[in-house]
Amino acid sequence: MTLAIAAATPPPLTNNHNNSLIHLLNNNSTGIITMSHLKQIHAQTLRTIDTTNHPQALFLYSRILHYYSSLADLNYATRLFHHFGKPNSFMWNTLIRAYARSANHKHQAIELYKAMMLMMEEEVVPDHYTFPFVLKACAHTFSLCEGKQVHAQLLKLGYESDTRICNSLIHFYATCGCLDMALKIFQNMSEKSEVSWNVMVDSYVRAGEFDTALKVFGEMLKLHDPDGYTMQSVISACAGLGALSLGMWAHAYVMKKCDKNVAADVLVNTCLVDMYCKCGSLEIAQQVFERMPYRDVNSWNSIILGFSMHGKAEAALDYFFRMVKIEKFVPNSITFVGVLSACNHRGMVNEGLMYFDMMTKEYNVEPRLEHYGCLVDLFARAGRIQEALNLVSEMPIKPDAVIWRSLLDACCKQDASVELGEEMAKQVFEIEGSVCSGAYVLLSKLYASASRWNEVGLLRKLMSDKGVTKKPGCSLIEIDGVAHEFFAGDTTHPKSEDIYKFLNEIDEKLESMGYLPDYSGAHLVDETIDGKKSTLRLHSERLAIAFGLLNSRPGMPIRVFKNLRVCSDCHKVTKLISSIYNVEIIVRDRARFHHFKDGTCSCMDYW
Numbered sequence: 319m320t321l322a323i324a325a326a327t328p329p330p331l332t333n334n335h336n337n338s339l340i341h342l343l344n345n346n347s348t349g350i351i352t353m354s355h356l357k358q359i360h361a362q363t364l365r366t367i368d369t370t371n372h373p374q375a376l377f378l379y380s381r382i383l384h385y386y387s388s389l390a391d392l393n394y395a396t397r398l399f400h401h402f403g404k405p406n407s408f409m410w411n412t413l414i415r416a417y418a419r420s421a422n423h424k425h426q427a428i429e430l431y432k433a434m435m436l437m438m439e440e441e442v443v444p445d446h447y448t449f450p451f452v453l454k455a456c457a458h459t460f461s462l463c464e465g466k467q468v469h470a471q472l473l474k475l476g477y478e479s480d481t482r483i484c485n486s487l488i489h490f491y492a493t494c495g496c497l498d499m500a501l502k503i504f505q506n507m508s509e510k511s512e513v514s515w516n517v518m519v520d521s522y523v524r525a526g527e528f529d530t531a532l533k534v535f536g537e538m539l540k541l542h543d544p545d546g547y548t549m550q551s552v553i554s555a556c557a558g559l560g561a562l563s564l565g566m567w568a569h570a571y572v573m574k575k576c577d578k579n580v581a582a583d584v585l586v587n588t589c590l591v592d593m594y595c596k597c598g599s600l601e602i603a604q605q606v607f608e609r610m611p612y613r614d615v616n617s618w619n620s621i622i623l624g625f626s627m628h629g630k631a632e633a634a635l636d637y638f639f640r641m642v643k644i645e646k647f648v649p650n651s652i653t654f655v656g657v658l659s660a661c662n663h664r665g666m667v668n669e670g671l672m673y674f675d676m677m678t679k680e681y682n683v684e685p686r687l688e689h690y691g692c693l694v695d696l697f698a699r700a701g702r703i704q705e706a707l708n709l710v711s712e713m714p715i716k717p718d719a720v721i722w723r724s725l726l727d728a729c730c731k732q733d734a735s736v737e738l739g740e741e742m743a744k745q746v747f748e749i750e751g752s753v754c755s756g757a758y759v760l761l762s763k764l765y766a767s768a769s770r771w772n773e774v775g776l777l778r779k780l781m782s783d784k785g786v787t788k789k790p791g792c793s794l795i796e797i798d799g800v801a802h803e804f805f806a807g808d809t810t811h812p813k814s815e816d817i818y819k820f821l822n823e824i825d826e827k828l829e830s831m832g833y834l835p836d837y838s839g840a841h842l843v844d845e846t847i848d849g850k851k852s853t854l855r856l857h858s859e860r861l862a863i864a865f866g867l868l869n870s871r872p873g874m875p876i877r878v879f880k881n882l883r884v885c886s887d888c889h890k891v892t893k894l895i896s897s898i899y900n901v902e903i904i905v906r907d908r909a910r911f912h913h914f915k916d917g918t919c920s921c922m923d924y925w
Contacts, residue, residue, distance in 0.1 A: 392416055392423060404442070410434045411447045418455040427455035428464050435471070444471070446480050453486040457493040465490050481509055485517050492521030512542045520551040528555040532564070544571075546580040550589045557593035560879040560906060563799040565593045569606075584610065588617045595624030598877045598904040598911060615647055622656035626663060628911040629920045634660035635669075651683050658692035662699070663910055665924050670696045691721050698728030699924075703738070719749040723756060730763045739764040755781070755788050793858035794879045797869050804861040813865060820864045821855060827898050828891065836887040854887050859905060863892065867899055875902040883907045884925070893917050 399405055399413050410430070417427035431452040434444060449472050456465035469487060477483050484507050491500040504510070504518050515538040522531035535552050538544065544552070549572050556565035569590055572581050580586055587610045594603035607613075607621045618641040625634035638657050641647045649657075654677040661670035674693055677683045690713050697706035706725060710717050722745040729739035739761060746757040758781050765773040781787070791806040804811065811817065835854055854860075859880050866876035884892075884907045896903050897917035905912045913920035 392420060404437075407442055407445055407448070410437075410442060411445070411451065414448065414455075415451040418451045418458075424455040424458045425461075427452060428459070428461060431455075431468070444475070446477060446483060449477060449480075449483045450486040453483075453490045457486075457490040460494055462494045462496070465494065479508055481507065481511050481514065485511070485513050488514070488517045488521060492517075492524065495525075497521065497525055497527070510541075512545065512548075515542060516545070516547045516551065519548060519555075523551045523555050523558070526558065528558040531555040532559075544576065546576070546583045546586050549576065549580065549586055553586070553589040553593045557589075557596040559801070560597050560794060560877070561796060561801060562594075562597040562599060562877065563796060565590075565597055568593075582611050584612045584614050584617060588614070588620050591617065591620040591624065595620065595627065596906075598875075598906060600624060600628050600630070613645075613647075615650055615653065618645075618647055619650070619652045619656060622653060623659070626656045626660035628913070629663045629922075629925075631660040631664040631666060649677075649681055649683070651686055651689075654681075654683060655688050655692065658689060658696070662692050662696045663921070663925070665696070665700050667696055667700050667702065685715075687715050687718060687721075690715060690717070691724070694721050695724040695728075698725050699731070701728075701732050703728055703732060717745075719746050719754070722746045722749070723760065726757065726760045726764070730760055730767060736764060736768050736770065752784060753786050755786050758786060759788055789882065791858040792881045793862040795862040795866050796877065797866065802862070802865060804858045804865070806858045807856040808858065808861055811861075811865070813868070816868060817861055817864045820868055821860065824864065824895065824898075825855065828894055831894060831898070833891070833894060836885075836890060854885075857885065857888050859884065859888055860891065863895060863903060866903075867895075867901065870901075875904055877904045878906070880905060880907045883909055884912060889919065889923075889925075893919055 395413060395416060399409055402409065414427050414430050414434070417423045417430060431444070431448070434442060434448070438444075449468060452468055453465060455461070456468060472478065472480075472483060484503055487503050488500045491497070491503065500518070500521055504514065507514060515534070519531050519534050519538065522528070522534060531551065532555050535544070535548070535555075538548070549568060553565060553568050556562075556568055572586060572590075587606060590606045591603045594600070594606060603621065603624050607617065610617060618637065622634050622637050622641070625631075625637065634656060638649070638653070641653070642649055654673065657673045657677075658670055661667075661673065670693060674685070674689065677689065678685060690709065694706045694709055694717075697703070697709065703725065706728070710721065710725070722742050726739055726742035726746065729735075729742060743757045743761045746754060750757070758777060762774055762777050765771075765777065793804050795802050795804075802811065808814070809818075859878050862878045862880075863876060866878065870876055884905060889912070892903055892905065892912070892914045894917065895901075896914040903914040905914070910921070910925060912925070
């Protein structure tokens with residue numbers, strides 16, 4: 319496509335005029351050039367220079383293309399680019415970068431790079447600016463095959479030692495799930511910059527390898543002072559581990575060792591809010607949030623989601639009101655995930671429906687699977703299973719296994735028909751295959767609640783035949799900065815003998831209070847009452863709590879992080895223990911936080 323040129327072409331203007339245009343384009347540090355100004359400069363250029371092959375024309379058009387791209391007018395920039403028979407490397411790089419940075423056109427950056435490769439015989443060669451742009455596009459589109467080809471091309475051209483390109487390669491491979499390749503490139507770098515270390519730490523955090531991320535950070539500290547990007551990743555790693563002591567150390571490091579701009583950075587502070595929420599210290603999270611000099615939508619989302627996961631629905635909704643009505647922020651999709659989750663954790667069905675309606679009609683936020691999942695679970699857990707099924711049938715998005723499992727779980731808790739539960743399990747198996755242990759466990763509970771023991775036995779045999787095993791319960795507890803891990807029935811901990819003796823003491827006190835076990839949480843294979851009781855008392859969180867009671871300082875809360883949902887019996891027992899030993903116990907399970915104190919739980923027995 320060519321650009322329209324004025325029919326009447328006046329005499330060329332002077333070189334001084336052209337120089338003034340170049341000067342204006344080169345000195346736009348204040349951002350005074352608008353799209354209107356740029357088009358006027360473009361028109362003057364068309365009138366001044368009668369050939370695009372003129373050296374001055376190439377330079378002027380290159381700068382104009384750069385500004386069209388910067389002002390996000392990709393259509394006009396592309397038209398200008400194709401106006402040239404032989405665009406130079408700067409023009410190619412400019413347009414590739416513009417597409418790589420765009421929200422919806424990253425694939426076109428890759429296609430443009432391919433076209434550039436076809437022009438190599440005409441002296442258009444990719445340089446050290448080209449590869450970071452195209453690798454970024456490959457990372458964001460998970461184009462592993464294309465990215466590997468780019469990698470091969472840059473090796474041929476001798477750019478394997480370029481630090482900036484290597485950083486882009488690390489990010490690309492890590493984003494595409496090839497951490498081993500990312501690490502190999504990192505280790506082979508002759509010169510690692512601060513950015514190189516940041517990319518590697520962040521890559522491990524994004525992959526969920528939080529321990530490794532912190533180890534790499536420890537190595538980085540020997541060579542570089544961390545910046546705001548580093549600390550965001552480190553704080554996120556602490557949040558993922560539930561490591562409050564490490565998170566508090568990271569917070570102190572930011573305040574004492576980092577530049578004051580890092581301490582005031584909105585992203586760093588938002589990460590701190592998120593970390594304290596996920597580590598069970600909601601009070602400090604709230605303090606950090608209130609002291610932030612600047613906040614953005616993500617900051618508000620973090621505090622709303624934090625209160626939500628802790629079951630503090632009223633506080634979450636109060637912050638939402640303050641966000642939109644007082645501070646005048648516009649909520650986004652994530653905001654409403656937090657709001658709907660808050661309603662879900664407290665069984666606030668009418669409020670949930672109101673906020674869902676507000677999301678779509680008042681703020682024009684397109685509902686995503688997470689929003690529908692919250693609403694379906696809200697209906698199901700409130701016993702309104704038919705309404706949940708109606709919503710699923712009307713959803714414009716295909717429900718995932720999480721939604722079907724929440725319906726199956728509701729069938730178990732609400733004494734729904736076995737046939738309905740079987741249909742839910744069938745849907746889960748169709749999505750995840752027949753090796754998903756969670757659906758088997760829930761279906762077995764449903765059969766057991768209906769006293770259909772023959773089906774329970776057949777289900778166990780089917781699990782055995784298919785090699786399906788129930789995911790073992792695992793709990794973490796941090797004491798004096800050291801994380802201790804316990805599995806159900808664990809005897810590998812050095813203090814196991816003391817822990818089991820203390821469990822016997824706890825059992826005696828529970829029995830004196832009239833405690834009766836709830837066997838619904840016992841393992842599938844336990845046949846006898848004694849076997850079920852033994853299994854329950856050895857659940858991983860019981861071992862962690864016992865260890866915490868033996869080793870925590872008086873008056874300090876016990877924080878336990880569990881990979882599965884807390885069973886009803888452990889929930890009952892933990893409430894009693896908090897009363898017997900006058901201690902606050904905070905448990906983060908797969909779904910939410912539970913704060914046990916004085917014999918009660920913050921969830922109000924609704925989880």
